[in-house]
Amino acid sequence: MNNTSHGDRSLDYLALVEEARLPASGVAVRLAVTAEFSTPHLVPLLRALAARAGVALEIYEADYDSIEAEILDPGSGLYAFAPRYVAILPAAEKLKAKFYRSEDRAAFAARMVVRFTRLWAALRTSGATVIQGNFVLPSERVFGHFEAKVAESLGAVAARVNAGLAEAARAENHVLLCDVDHIAAEIGRAAWADEALWSLAKLPCRLDHLPHLARAVVGQVLAAEGRMIKCLALDLDNTLWGGVIGDDGLAGIALGEFDEGEAFVAFQHFLKELKNRGIILAVVSKNDRDNALLPFREHPHMVLREEDISVFIANWENKADNIRKLRAALNIGFDAIAFIDDNPVERDLVRRFLPEVVVPEMPEDPALYVRALGAAGLFETASFAEADRERPGQYRVEALRELAKDEFANLEEYLASLDMKIAVERFTPFQVPRIVQLMQRSNQFNLTTQRLGAGAVEALMRDENVLPLTVTLCDKFGDYGLISVVILRFAGAEIEIDSYLMSCRVLKRGVEQFVMNEIFKLASARGVKRVVGKYLRTAKNGMVAGFYENFGFRKDYEWSNGDTAWSLAPADYAPAVVHMAESRVIF
Amino acid sequence: MQQEEIAARLKGIMRKTFDDDGLEVTAETTAADVEAWDSLSHINLILAVERAFDIRLTTREVRAMKNVGDFIGLIGRKTA
Numbered sequence: 001m002n003n004t005s006h007g008d009r010s011l012d013y014l015a016l017v018e019e020a021r022l023p024a025s026g027v028a029v030r031l032a033v034t035a036e037f038s039t040p041h042l043v044p045l046l047r048a049l050a051a052r053a054g055v056a057l058e059i060y061e062a063d064y065d066s067i068e069a070e071i072l073d074p075g076s077g078l079y080a081f082a083p084r085y086v087a088i089l090p091a092a093e094k095l096k097a098k099f100y101r102s103e104d105r106a107a108f109a110a111r112m113v114v115r116f117t118r119l120w121a122a123l124r125t126s127g128a129t130v131i132q133g134n135f136v137l138p139s140e141r142v143f144g145h146f147e148a149k150v151a152e153s154l155g156a157v158a159a160r161v162n163a164g165l166a167e168a169a170r171a172e173n174h175v176l177l178c179d180v181d182h183i184a185a186e187i188g189r190a191a192w193a194d195e196a197l198w199s200l201a202k203l204p205c206r207l208d209h210l211p212h213l214a215r216a217v218v219g220q221v222l223a224a225e226g227r228m229i230k231c232l233a234l235d236l237d238n239t240l241w242g243g244v245i246g247d248d249g250l251a252g253i254a255l256g257e258f259d260e261g262e263a264f265v266a267f268q269h270f271l272k273e274l275k276n277r278g279i280i281l282a283v284v285s286k287n288d289r290d291n292a293l294l295p296f297r298e299h300p301h302m303v304l305r306e307e308d309i310s311v312f313i314a315n316w317e318n319k320a321d322n323i324r325k326l327r328a329a330l331n332i333g334f335d336a337i338a339f340i341d342d343n344p345v346e347r348d349l350v351r352r353f354l355p356e357v358v359v360p361e362m363p364e365d366p367a368l369y370v371r372a373l374g375a376a377g378l379f380e381t382a383s384f385a386e387a388d389r390e391r392p393g394q395y396r397v398e399a400l401r402e403l404a405k406d407e408f409a410n411l412e413e414y415l416a417s418l419d420m421k422i423a424v425e426r427f428t429p430f431q432v433p434r435i436v437q438l439m440q441r442s443n444q445f446n447l448t449t450q451r452l453g454a455g456a457v458e459a460l461m462r463d464e465n466v467l468p469l470t471v472t473l474c475d476k477f478g479d480y481g482l483i484s485v486v487i488l489r490f491a492g493a494e495i496e497i498d499s500y501l502m503s504c505r506v507l508k509r510g511v512e513q514f515v516m517n518e519i520f521k522l523a524s525a526r527g528v529k530r531v532v533g534k535y536l537r538t539a540k541n542g543m544v545a546g547f548y549e550n551f552g553f554r555k556d557y558e559w560s561n562g563d564t565a566w567s568l569a570p571a572d573y574a575p576a577v578v579h580m581a582e583s584r585v586i587f
Numbered sequence: 588m589q590q591e592e593i594a595a596r597l598k599g600i601m602r603k604t605f606d607d608d609g610l611e612v613t614a615e616t617t618a619a620d621v622e623a624w625d626s627l628s629h630i631n632l633i634l635a636v637e638r639a640f641d642i643r644l645t646t647r648e649v650r651a652m653k654n655v656g657d658f659i660g661l662i663g664r665k666t667a
Contacts, residue, residue: 014635021606040627196646207634
């Protein structure tokens, strides 16, 4: 069950300590934790929170205050552990102590930032993704409110360190930031701090609040593992506006600069920002479709417009069924959908029938909607690419394509009508963020489910035995962008398909057929004997269990866990029929 | 609150914290006598006690405790 990584279940410290005693099952992910504070209390919380999302964290816990010793020494236990993620968690108390001893306070912030960028650089070649914590801004201020005006005061310097870390991290694809200061500030820095516990046990905060830090770290790991919310399924009446459109009419609903109307406008602004950063908005409403669309089309204070909604479902069926339809239309997992509804009965129904769908509690007062949604920790992400802005629109266009499909007698005719243009090319440096993101996000059409960080991707590009390929596609309705990653490995007389993943948005377009044709053209040109590949089964990639078989590959081996190994000689490959209007292949 | 009542509640908290339903303690019991009572679980124990009795313990008070009897006495004074 996945609800809980998103904050629905308890973040109670003692309850989590007990939960951590349960045996964890699920996908194993390796995380190394290095910190300037004592971590034995943090580690069980990380385990328990990850386990709630079906991830069994294997944790390497560095000794207290040994960040440099572990990361700068290639022979350290950390590197032997080969973590996929390395958390670097500094302590504000240590920053303070160093600052007070420092003779050159003007250069302190810059030097502190360099200290961490050196660590990131050391970790780059390992392929691990860094989760870098920042510093909780200190409460003590020798200048009072004048502190910020003094460039070399502790307060000003600490703020500069945090800003410097953020700026440096923007330039590093393999570094994620864990904004610990934000977590502390949300709780209240005075309530967060526990000076007695620091001196007693070197803990970074009051124990009650430690789960919030753990949730932030785990949230980033989960997001990087592709476990993130991709779509919000929104109710309408009393969720996007006050009142019932069917009863109250366009002029009667509360929306705009009076009463509760302002709260709904604010909520819609927040949703629109989420959409602009790539979260798909869908409507799932018990309404007459025309009534439901009316405010989107005609209300002057609606922030969200029809084109902001990728899938619009308004009918009188139950919402669980409608969310099933939505999921099918989007080709994403139930656990990537959050359902937002003011009505506790509807929330309860969806929780009962679709336990994987994330259903945050919503407060009665719409003025608190934004806060409630924010506090649920739903919107972690491990990447942001400009292309994300296009995603909701692409899903919307996809729905239009589905409509167009009905007009054609057969699939071939339909595909030919799309006027598709495809490009297959080697990874370019400029594509790295999107490649990493696609590897994070693709769960279903993914043969081996490798999640490579930016460092590992860059290493592949330098490996002469590897041909790492991207596929981009557009058609007359719009641009899909980079939708598939295929990593080929040359091994003697074989070409091995090491990774093969594709966005489910382009299923049944003939993309994989086109790519397979190219792989076998390459195999023939290089004179290799066989093309080989594996299918590594996960809970989510059943869709591609028959992938190789459909291309005529022979099954060489089947493991007891459902994994399979396949091969095919170039001479035995029958090229697939494809319907691309234009293609560009640059190996 | 009576000493006996505090002692009984403390024992319950210790059993839960140390994940040991059969744990028995006396006033003379120290951390050395209980396998799961280490510096890590000690901090958890203090938090659990603070919550259960709605008190806050100071660093000095925590450091001064030598055995379960001291703990019971301390809770008694703080809740008086």
